[in-house]
Amino acid sequence: xxxxxxxxxxxxxxxxxxxxxxxxxxxxxxxxxxxxxxxxxxxxxxxxxxxxxxxxxxxxxxxxxxxxxxxxxxxxxxxxxxxxxxxxxxxxxxxxxxxxxxxxxxxxxxxxxxxxxxxxxxxxxxxxxxxxxxxxxxxxxxxxxxxxxxxxxxxxxxxxxxxxxxxxxxxxxxxxxxxxxxxxxxxxxxxxxxxxxxxxxxxxxxxxxxxxxxxxxxxxxxxxxxxxxxxxxxxxxxxxxxxxxxxxxxxxxxxxxxxxxxxxxxxxxxxxxxxxxxxxxxxxxxxxxxxxxxxxxxxxxxxxx
Amino acid sequence: xxxxxxxxxxxxxxxxxxxxxxxxxxxxxxxxxxxxxxxxxxxxxxxxxxxxxxxxxxxxxxxxxxxxxxxxxxxxxxxxxxxxxxxxxxxxxxxxxxxxxxxxxxxxxxxxxxxxxxxxxxxxxxxxxxxxxxxxxxxxxxxxxxxxxxxxxxxxxxxxxxxxxxxxxxxxxxxxxxxxxxxxxxxxxxxxxxxxxxxxxxxxxxxxxxxxxxxxxxxxxxxxxxxxxxxxxxxxxxxxxxxxxxxxxxxxxxxxxxxxxxxxxxxxxxxxxxxxxxxxxxxxxxxxx
Numbered sequence: 001x002x003x004x005x006x007x008x009x010x011x012x013x014x015x016x017x018x019x020x021x022x023x024x025x026x027x028x029x030x031x032x033x034x035x036x037x038x039x040x041x042x043x044x045x046x047x048x049x050x051x052x053x054x055x056x057x058x059x060x061x062x063x064x065x066x067x068x069x070x071x072x073x074x075x076x077x078x079x080x081x082x083x084x085x086x087x088x089x090x091x092x093x094x095x096x097x098x099x100x101x102x103x104x105x106x107x108x109x110x111x112x113x114x115x116x117x118x119x120x121x122x123x124x125x126x127x128x129x130x131x132x133x134x135x136x137x138x139x140x141x142x143x144x145x146x147x148x149x150x151x152x153x154x155x156x157x158x159x160x161x162x163x164x165x166x167x168x169x170x171x172x173x174x175x176x177x178x179x180x181x182x183x184x185x186x187x188x189x190x191x192x193x194x195x196x197x198x199x200x201x202x203x204x205x206x207x208x209x210x211x212x213x214x215x216x217x218x219x220x221x222x223x224x225x226x227x228x229x230x231x232x233x234x235x236x237x238x239x240x241x242x243x244x245x246x247x248x249x250x251x252x253x254x255x256x257x258x259x260x261x262x263x264x265x266x267x268x269x270x271x272x273x274x275x276x277x278x279x280x281x282x283x284x285x286x287x288x289x290x291x292x293x294x295x296x297x298x299x300x301x302x303x304x305x
Numbered sequence: 306x307x308x309x310x311x312x313x314x315x316x317x318x319x320x321x322x323x324x325x326x327x328x329x330x331x332x333x334x335x336x337x338x339x340x341x342x343x344x345x346x347x348x349x350x351x352x353x354x355x356x357x358x359x360x361x362x363x364x365x366x367x368x369x370x371x372x373x374x375x376x377x378x379x380x381x382x383x384x385x386x387x388x389x390x391x392x393x394x395x396x397x398x399x400x401x402x403x404x405x406x407x408x409x410x411x412x413x414x415x416x417x418x419x420x421x422x423x424x425x426x427x428x429x430x431x432x433x434x435x436x437x438x439x440x441x442x443x444x445x446x447x448x449x450x451x452x453x454x455x456x457x458x459x460x461x462x463x464x465x466x467x468x469x470x471x472x473x474x475x476x477x478x479x480x481x482x483x484x485x486x487x488x489x490x491x492x493x494x495x496x497x498x499x500x501x502x503x504x505x506x507x508x509x510x511x512x513x514x515x516x517x518x519x520x521x522x523x524x525x526x527x528x529x530x531x532x533x534x535x536x537x538x539x540x541x542x543x544x545x546x547x548x549x550x551x552x553x554x555x556x557x558x559x560x561x562x563x564x565x566x567x568x569x570x571x572x573x574x575x576x577x578x579x580x581x582x583x584x585x586x587x588x589x590x591x592x593x594x
Binding site: 017018020021023024025027028029030031032033034035036038039041042045046048049100101102104105107108109112113121123124125126127128130131132133134135137138139141142143169172176199200201202203205223226227229230231232233237257260261264265269277278281284285288289291292293295296 | 316317319320323324326327328330331333334335337338339341344345391392393394395396398399400402403404409412413415416417418419420422423424425426427428429430431433434435438439455458459462486487488489491512515516517518519522523545546548549552553560563564567570571574575578582
């Protein structure tokens, strides 16, 4: 590589390699901030399409308190309460069994299982995470539906319960993986110190590992909730998709995400109905953003300590 | 001699109970995978044939095969990869090789977590607002693939960053000491030593992108088309949307067809995952340092 020198004989390092390095640095930096650009882009573009509705027909009081979601009627109503309750009930049911199972599985995989068993269980959990959401929805319709009708002797099996079970299984892998990471982050010296005092493995877990990884476990649950909150296809196919404040787990419900997925195709670009669906999108974006931010802050909490 | 006191015995009994309970919980989580796979194979298996894979659907999708959906999914995934892999690798290179521990880096990491956490239907809305309308790509493979690319970007970034960070710092220092620039070090030392780890992430992204439905529903995938796509500006059918459509919108479809579609879809996804896992295990055995 030749280094051109100027008249004073001082080495000028701006050769081809130097320019290549500069170009690469700029391109890599551009790639580096791409995630930020896209997050802002998502917010901007979803908001842009929703603005006409937000500053037009939107009545915030009605949006949060009315269950009348009838955007296509002559006297349209944009009350999203039933949709929010639908999303909450399905996510709640999912978390009810998924949180204990996932944390239990994380403890088993991280603290008890060894060698081949451990690898096999991890791969199975990964497979659970890999199943596409439309396949989960199909399983809800074609396998869970008749099963629920048979087991609980109810007329319809597409319900909050059905979607809750499906969603719980879908959210489990992320909770298990993150919780296991949190357990792994507890230094072995803590465990050894407790074992040296005569504690059994279970006592070590209960008294040392869980308290030390508490924040990570909370973050795992939060990310699971976020996952459930935003799930679309499975919830669209398994809930029954009926606008309804549920009184039992066997009632059909309708979720925020599913409403957008089922109605967007039938709206005219720019119409109030179209804008209202983007407004639901803004709401979903803000809520999941807050959930993820909280999870991040909770995890940062441990690092500071 | 040490004799076990009743307290010791109780401790050990508690430990055995805890281990059994957590073990059962784990089994309860992984059994559904096997049940679902089993059910799909038993009920969908009979539908699978060469004819099913390589002929288009006929008679309102109640007969025939899945060829256009299969080809459409390949189009969507390939275009999404072309868009996201370079950006993802650049992002990972920045985070692993350049980024100082400052506010910007923390914001980037937070943005990546959020990008992975944004609901898929919100990605779909973004795709409609940005690619279909603002950039005027219309409902096309291009718009749908770019939406998928943004959505699956975190998969590539995270996997690549991990494999870059696994390259020992001493390798870089040795290279710098020879007078190489940062970029020369990256190109000659860091990337060659992490290329297989990056590939693992890319395969994983294929599996994610192939299974997604919501992001492509309104951006470029169509329920039924007579023709195969000719360019990235055409609409296309896709496996995931095809499953949704025949499972929910077509009441007269014979039962084994949706099961067959689901089986093919999940086979593609799990095959990609298996390759990725096998690759990872193989690499772990290969590490020289």
